[in-house]
Amino acid sequence: MRSTSASSAPGLQGDLLGDAPETGQPEGDSAPASTDFPAKPQHRGPDRRVAVLLPLPLREAYDYRVPEGMELVPGDFVEVPLGPRRVIGVVWGSGAGALESGRLKAVVRRFDVPPMTEVGRRFVEWVAAYTMTPPGFVLRMAVSVPSALEPPKPMLAYLRKPDAEPPPGFKMTDPRKRILALLEDGPPRTPAELAEEAGCGVTVVRGLAEAGLLEPVMLQPTRLGRPDWRRPGPSLSPDQRAAADDLRKRVASGSYSTVLLDGVTGSGKTEVYYEAISAALEQGKQALVLLPEIALSAQWLDRFARRFGAPPAEWHSELTGAQRRDTWRAVSKGEVPVVVGARSALFLPYPDLGVIIVDEEHDSAYKQEEGAIYHARDMAVARAHLGGLPIALVSATPSLETKVNADSHRYARIELPARHGGAVLPDVELVDLRRDRPPARHWLAPSLRQALTDTLAGGEQAMLFLNRRGYAPLTLCRACGHRMQCPNCTAWLVEHRLARKLQCHHCGLQQPLPHACPECGEEGTMAACGPGVERIAEEVAELFPEARAAIMASDTLHGPRAIQEMVESIGRHELDIIIGTQVMAKGHHFPMLTLVGVVDADLGLNGGDLRAAERTYQLLHQVAGRAGRGERPGRVMLQTFMPEHPVMQALAAGDRDGFYQLEAEMRLEAGMPPFGRLAALIVSGEDPTLVERVAMALGRAAPRSETVHVLGPAPAPLALLRGRHRRRLLLKAPRSTQVQPLIAEWLDKVEIPPAIRVQIDVDPYSFL
Ligand code: ADP
Ligand code: ZN
Numbered sequence: 001m002r003s004t005s006a007s008s009a010p011g012l013q014g015d016l017l018g019d020a021p022e023t024g025q026p027e028g029d030s031a032p033a034s035t036d037f038p039a040k041p042q043h044r045g046p047d048r049r050v051a052v053l054l055p056l057p058l059r060e061a062y063d064y065r066v067p068e069g070m071e072l073v074p075g076d077f078v079e080v081p082l083g084p085r086r087v088i089g090v091v092w093g094s095g096a097g098a099l100e101s102g103r104l105k106a107v108v109r110r111f112d113v114p115p116m117t118e119v120g121r122r123f124v125e126w127v128a129a130y131t132m133t134p135p136g137f138v139l140r141m142a143v144s145v146p147s148a149l150e151p152p153k154p155m156l157a158y159l160r161k162p163d164a165e166p167p168p169g170f171k172m173t174d175p176r177k178r179i180l181a182l183l184e185d186g187p188p189r190t191p192a193e194l195a196e197e198a199g200c201g202v203t204v205v206r207g208l209a210e211a212g213l214l215e216p217v218m219l220q221p222t223r224l225g226r227p228d229w230r231r232p233g234p235s236l237s238p239d240q241r242a243a244a245d246d247l248r249k250r251v252a253s254g255s256y257s258t259v260l261l262d263g264v265t266g267s268g269k270t271e272v273y274y275e276a277i278s279a280a281l282e283q284g285k286q287a288l289v290l291l292p293e294i295a296l297s298a299q300w301l302d303r304f305a306r307r308f309g310a311p312p313a314e315w316h317s318e319l320t321g322a323q324r325r326d327t328w329r330a331v332s333k334g335e336v337p338v339v340v341g342a343r344s345a346l347f348l349p350y351p352d353l354g355v356i357i358v359d360e361e362h363d364s365a366y367k368q369e370e371g372a373i374y375h376a377r378d379m380a381v382a383r384a385h386l387g388g389l390p391i392a393l394v395s396a397t398p399s400l401e402t403k404v405n406a407d408s409h410r411y412a413r414i415e416l417p418a419r420h421g422g423a424v425l426p427d428v429e430l431v432d433l434r435r436d437r438p439p440a441r442h443w444l445a446p447s448l449r450q451a452l453t454d455t456l457a458g459g460e461q462a463m464l465f466l467n468r469r470g471y472a473p474l475t476l477c478r479a480c481g482h483r484m485q486c487p488n489c490t491a492w493l494v495e496h497r498l499a500r501k502l503q504c505h506h507c508g509l510q511q512p513l514p515h516a517c518p519e520c521g522e523e524g525t526m527a528a529c530g531p532g533v534e535r536i537a538e539e540v541a542e543l544f545p546e547a548r549a550a551i552m553a554s555d556t557l558h559g560p561r562a563i564q565e566m567v568e569s570i571g572r573h574e575l576d577i578i579i580g581t582q583v584m585a586k587g588h589h590f591p592m593l594t595l596v597g598v599v600d601a602d603l604g605l606n607g608g609d610l611r612a613a614e615r616t617y618q619l620l621h622q623v624a625g626r627a628g629r630g631e632r633p634g635r636v637m638l639q640t641f642m643p644e645h646p647v648m649q650a651l652a653a654g655d656r657d658g659f660y661q662l663e664a665e666m667r668l669e670a671g672m673p674p675f676g677r678l679a680a681l682i683v684s685g686e687d688p689t690l691v692e693r694v695a696m697a698l699g700r701a702a703p704r705s706e707t708v709h710v711l712g713p714a715p716a717p718l719a720l721l722r723g724r725h726r727r728r729l730l731l732k733a734p735r736s737t738q739v740q741p742l743i744a745e746w747l748d749k750v751e752i753p754p755a756i757r758v759q760i761d762v763d764p765y766s767f768l
């Protein structure tokens with residue numbers, strides 16, 4: 001069996017950070033011509049074979065024989081044998097292998113769902129080639145719900161039967177207890193879902209059902225709404241109108257373009273891109289909206305439903321198995337007009353996508369760091385180009401990559417300069433912690449304390465922002481200096497006082513707080529160092545015992561519903577002071593919130609990676625944007641030890657473009673993205689000597705020239721992660737260089753033992 005089109009490289013000029021990605025298709029041409037395979041079934045006669053790409057980490061499509069009486073077209077979903085197993089796959093092209101057809105295994109069956117589109121298949125190939133991931137591995141993201149290929153059958157699910165007692169002799173084992181506990185609250189679930197959640201076999205669920213402890217119910221298919229584009233939106237301001245008309249025109253043209261929708265927070269960007277969605281629906285096409293953390297965006301969903309009369313289909317990790325199946329299937333049949341999702345929503349089987357919106361396009365949550373390593377914003381641009389459709393990148397603080405592309409007119413730009421309804425942007429003040437010092441073991445400076453007092457006295461709300469969960473980031477022994485470290489990771493254990501635990505934020509390890517130092521055995525000497533949100537909450541309680549305060553962090557709020565409840569309760573002014581991590585920074589709109597205090601504005605600058613300043617600026621700008629969104633003006637106070645730092649200066653002066661200018665000059669000078677290219681290799685394994693040896697061999701074999709440099713190998717900052725030792729190499733090249741062939745050649749020169757993993761990260765965002 002041999003590869004066919006899966007390994008033929010799609011145009012890899014892929015200059016995502018530069019020109020429109022070269023997706024091997026003339027600009028503006030909306031439907032790429034079918035390549036090597038006719039759209040109508042053919043291949044009659046004795047030797048009918050197809051190449052089938054399997055959703056497994058395979059580089060190549062395999063040939064299969066098409067049995068008598070079966071007709072297949074490219075993109076068809078099929079079941080094929082693979083060794084002793086049967087797996088699903090996608091017909092990728094005509095089989096071209098040398099293997100005699102008599103020896104080929106036959107396709108078992110074709111699934112009755114619309115075939116994967118040509119654009120969808122080329123997108124899989126393109127992402128695979130760009131990110132240097134096996135195409136089958138990328139395909140797996142596109143066929144993530146195999147059960148969606150089967151016709152929906154009424155599904156049996158279970159609820160807990162109220163007051164049912166176990167029959168005599170029925171033993172309440174731990175797995176049985178876990179399942180009953182799971183059913184205490186929450187929706188009915190299928191036996192398979194229950195088994196997976198409880199970490200046991202399906203037979204355990206059946207056993208409980210037979211014992212009469214479960215109530216069977218038939219699950220109805222997930223109801224997906226039909227947003228109505230005819231519903232009128234609000235009347236737009238002249239700026240908003242112009243922006244909306246521009247987007248509508250792009251959608252109507254049905255051709256590729258990338259536009260940056262650049263506007264301050266509260267300027268109505270969301271209202272404006274709703275118009276683009278409406279235009280796509282009007283044409284009978286679909287719209288895809290990517291959000292960085294969809295599970296956190298209940299406010300967004302409510303607002304969408306108010307505007308269009310029905311909610312969009314959601315796509316993210318919090319969906320149940322049944323929701324995923326029904327949504328995938330409905331999307332493939334063109335029954336879902338609007339999908340809002342996290343990055344994986346890019347890989348859904350849209351038959352006719354009309355527009356893509358990437359909201360908060362600068363957000364680093366778009367970078368997937370595990371498995372296939374890709375940047376969803378960049379892949380979305382490629383998807384738009386392949387599909388011949390417009391894409392809007394939306395932000396108040398665009399990524400430097402996008403900003404530079406807009407400045408050089410590779411991307412169009414639409415600006416919304418003012419907040420809607422004349423709300424003014426908040427005043428940003430710097431609190432110089434060198435002078436304005438908090439008392440010992442406290443973290444709020446006198447001026448911020450005063451501002452909190454005034455805000456509460458005025459009957460308004462305040463938010464304190466610290467991007468650090470838990471109570472204290474470090475616990476050490478005052479007697480011997482021993483620091484509590486994770487045994488599996490290069491990281492300190494974080495104290496979570498509410499949960500009475502020490503936790504590793506990288507691998508999830510938890511252990512009780514030690515009473516005595518594990519090193520010297522002294523008792524009562526373990527001390528918390530530095531603040532997390534829990535510690536700030538303690539200080540707030542001490543300063544303002546009357547105030548209603550709450551912590552808003554991903555580990556104190558469980559799931560989207562809890563976040564939504566908290567957001568609503570803040571909106572109803574049931575809280576006076578909110579102490580939050582970045583969960584809090586995103587998109588929420590609180591009219592009574594007038595003071596934002598940033599406890600440690602320098603926090604993000606310490607890592608010192610390439611984008612530290614940019615990211616800090618974006619995050620703090622977004623946090624600041626929470627203040628003064630209603631009628632009352634807002635005030636933002638940034639506590640810093642570096643008031644002269646360009647990030648702080650730019651925030652205080654409201655000089656966003658000045659900051660970008662300076663940042664761009666520094667990157668240009670250093671040949672760093674977006675003006676140069678980076679790719680990282682991360683070598684990892686359990687045996688440190690072997691990891692070191694492979695990393696050194698890669699270092700020796702590295703491509704080097706006048707313009708291409710390889711730094712490392714060096715121990716990764718997270719030199720130990722989840723028990724694996726890690727070394728990094730970083731390739732740096734001019735922007736005009738195609739790094740993928742260089743890396744492919746490089747890796748070919750070095751033997752990689754099976755115990756070692758080498759991850760390739762093209763355009764790295766994390767340097768840990
Ligand atoms: P952004 O996405 O730029 O932060 P939004 O679209 O969320 O801005 O708008 C901010 C607030 O102003 C929202 O509550 C929105 O409903 C309101 N708003 C924006 N434009 C209009 C308009 N033309 N008419 C009425 N309300 C508007
Ligand atoms: Zn750890």
